[in-house]
Amino acid sequence: MVMMNVLGVLVPIFGLILIGWFLKRIRLLNDWLVGAINNYVYYIGISVITFISLHDTSTSVLLDPGIYILNLVPMLLTAGIAYVVAKMLKLPKDMSAVFIVCAFYGNTGYIGFPLNVFVQGKSSLNTAAFISTLYTIVVFTLGVYILRRNTSEPVEAGKLHKLPIIWAALLGILLSWLTIPELVRMPLELISDSTSPLALLATGAMAEGAALKADLKNIGILSAIKLALAPALVAFTGLLLGSTGVIYKTSLLEAATPVAVTNSVLASQFKMREEFASHAVIISTALFAISLAIILTFI
Numbered sequence: 001m002v003m004m005n006v007l008g009v010l011v012p013i014f015g016l017i018l019i020g021w022f023l024k025r026i027r028l029l030n031d032w033l034v035g036a037i038n039n040y041v042y043y044i045g046i047s048v049i050t051f052i053s054l055h056d057t058s059t060s061v062l063l064d065p066g067i068y069i070l071n072l073v074p075m076l077l078t079a080g081i082a083y084v085v086a087k088m089l090k091l092p093k094d095m096s097a098v099f100i101v102c103a104f105y106g107n108t109g110y111i112g113f114p115l116n117v118f119v120q121g122k123s124s125l126n127t128a129a130f131i132s133t134l135y136t137i138v139v140f141t142l143g144v145y146i147l148r149r150n151t152s153e154p155v156e157a158g159k160l161h162k163l164p165i166i167w168a169a170l171l172g173i174l175l176s177w178l179t180i181p182e183l184v185r186m187p188l189e190l191i192s193d194s195t196s197p198l199a200l201l202a203t204g205a206m207a208e209g210a211a212l213k214a215d216l217k218n219i220g221i222l223s224a225i226k227l228a229l230a231p232a233l234v235a236f237t238g239l240l241l242g243s244t245g246v247i248y249k250t251s252l253l254e255a256a257t258p259v260a261v262t263n264s265v266l267a268s269q270f271k272m273r274e275e276f277a278s279h280a281v282i283i284s285t286a287l288f289a290i291s292l293a294i295i296l297t298f299i
Contacts, residue, residue, distance in 0.1 A: 020200065023204075050132070057172075070241065071135070078225065078230045083100050093150045101146060101147060105139040106260055107261060107285070111203065113129070114197070115257065125192075139260075147266060223287050249299055263281065
């Protein structure tokens with residue numbers, strides 16, 4: 001029974017990733033289309049999901065200190081441990097910065113949203129969107145600070161006010177006292193429903209053709225931190241807090257996601273080890289099939 005439940009999650013997620021890879025391989029998806037899908041998912045789909053979810057999330061959840069402790073404390077601990085590990089590995093300053101950011105910031109939207117839907121049902125999207133917003137705020141504050149202080153390049157990257165997801169989150173919370181008319185909600189729900197499968201297709205398409213002449217040792221260590229240590233810290237924090245239910249499961253699943261595609265975008269903007277970040281995304285996503293199967297047996 002447990003194995004069937006695990007397969008019921010793994011097959012849809014990795015099936016769509018493989019379909020995306022195959023469609024790009026046979027050129028039914030070209031670079032322009034993949035870029036268009038990415039723009040739709042990132043700027044429209046995830047923003048719409050965030051707006052609807054936070055609009056519908058109860059104030060009791062938003063004001064629950066447990067959700068902040070359960071996510072922010074493990075996230076910061078992961079970043080701290082990654083810093084120590086990077087020092088032990090004697091990584092160059094620029095690679096060390098990318099290593100740390102990749103270690104604590106996972107694919108909470110592209111993979112986290114569909115993962116939570118498949119594991120817990122669509123009702124978990126509210127919580128997943130809020131937690132994903134927390135991760136986004138941290139990576140575009142702490143993460144950008146870490147990258148900025150380790151680059152000599154003049155950059156204009158990482159501006160919180162330029163992120164549509166932040167505005168969507170604020171609007172969702174501020175307008176939560178209003179009822180969204182059905183004529184408005186219906187198209188928003190359709191956009192929301194289209195986002196998760198398109199995100200997984202895009203993930204697979206982006207992996208196709210990537211040269212894996214990678215720094216396997218350091219990426220392997222990074223993947224272990226992201227896929228094993230990060231969710232383990234959430235589980236330990238949850239144990240201390242006595243957390244259960246949707247908030248705990250969603251926090252655990254979001255922490256367990258592989259290295260985010262956004263990290264390679266940030267690395268590119270800061271002109272810092274973009275290839276390392278891109279390879280970390282691909283390799284950690286492949287290893288995610290194994291780590292997720294293990295995690296699903298315990299929740």
